[in-house]
Amino acid sequence: MQAQLSIENIRKDFPILKRTVRDNKPLVYLDNASTTQKPNQVIDAITNYYQTFNANIHRAVYALAEEATTAYEETRDKIANFLNIPNREEIIFVRGTTEAINLVAYAWGRSHVKEGDIIVTTEYEHHSNIVPWQLLVQEKRAKLEYIEIDENGELKLDQLDKYLATGKVKLVTFSLMSNVLGTISDADTIISKCKNAGVLTLIDGAQAVPHMKVNLGTLGCDFFAFSGHKMLGPTGIGVLWVKKQVLETMSPFHGGGDMIREVHKYETTWNDLPYKFEAGTPNIADVIGLGAAIDYLTNLGLDKIREHEVELTKYALEKMSHVKGMKIYGTKDLSKRGGVISFNFSDVHPHDVAQIIDEEGIAVRSGHHCAQVLMEKLDVAATSRASFYIYNTKEDVDALVNSLEKVARLFKL
């Protein structure tokens, strides 16, 4: 293996990066925290399934069905290897992180959370790790509490002790990496505090899994969720992992085909794990596509991906800090930060920023990033956000910085 990623070679695998936008400008795609582009390997795996072995899985005995079932189940094994998960039956395919967390709130929360209990989340969560819990606590007359962030955008973990001391906390749920600030949570500390208190933990890994090595064999959380489309895979496919002892205490989420053992007129027995939680014909094509994405990332090596992004983030933070009127959010400590940079110009609205730099072919996100609780904390309506991945280069950062300077000029900052 090479010492560093060959970005030039990587870019050749992504057909979309060859296109131009807005008046023949090369595409500079910097919205990877939202979704990533797809390499040929992923696109081909999906096409190949539809062209050569499209069939439903798990039931029929003919050749196509067998091939489809094998390819589908292979992805489960790839995920197990990728995240060092000891039991493959703990891996449940879902539509994405949002569905994964809703599954937990419904299938675990409804039977384990009661009046007066507390669910703890954090101020930098995506709406998908807030709203399902609001729905649950409203139904159960339980309470939702927040671990606040400090001025560096890091969690104030001493607040967790206060909540745990009440003895009423049933679950602590947090993202491993903030989708707005890029902050990497101190998962080890949170989990060990929770374990000492006998409290379960859920990790939203949507931002972390694509960008850094995650080892679920040693991490020690009880639930873990992530999405395929943020890691080169297709949209509409994600994973929920639940520790077996916990999974065995959970009722089904959706009822229907595939999740049953025997159905009689008035009662049903459930299929084995994980199928008990995979009702209906699943998203076979995209599971196979996700398998190809995992192969691609494994080949590159997550440590090298992280190294590349740290390098780019460092370069970008330094260059952006010289743009007039620029305010950058989050910690400056690169060991605690992923390749996500949220920023604002003094009084220029992020939508104006995004539109002006779109003219240069640069795709960044502007808005509240599905994190309105955090926006409220930062006292802004919105931010602009640039986020990097394996195919981004220092030239991309230069293009971004040049266009930001244009914004500063237009708005006379």
Added chain:
Amino acid sequence: MSNADIYHEMIIDYSRNPLNFGQIENPDVTFHDSNPLCGDSIDIDMNIKENKISDIKFHGRGCAICMACSSVLTEITKGKDIDEVKKITKNDVLSELGLENLQAVRIKCALLSLKVLKYALYSYLAKHMSETGDVDKLKEEAANLY
């Protein structure tokens, strides 16, 4: 329409120094709305005397397009008869700033304040006037503006 054209001097100036920005104390009518996707948020306060908009102010947060259009809208509304204000169309606002060809994703930024104005007028008229059909049309227009 290219972005460079959108961000002309007038838009930048109005966004920097919006006209009629602020609040009216004890207004005859006030209304608030926001765009859920971008977080633009506008309140309009109005005083109405003898069927005229005797005073109008807006406040809130928004992008340059939103602030500029709110400035222009409040400016063309001030002092006008209610009947005239009822007839203000989206093009009246957009053309004032040369934004007739604004791209679809930004239309909601430009027209939020017009939506709020129509709702505000509706809520005032529904309370103070006996007519109904005409007033309901105003509400419908507001709801379907973008």
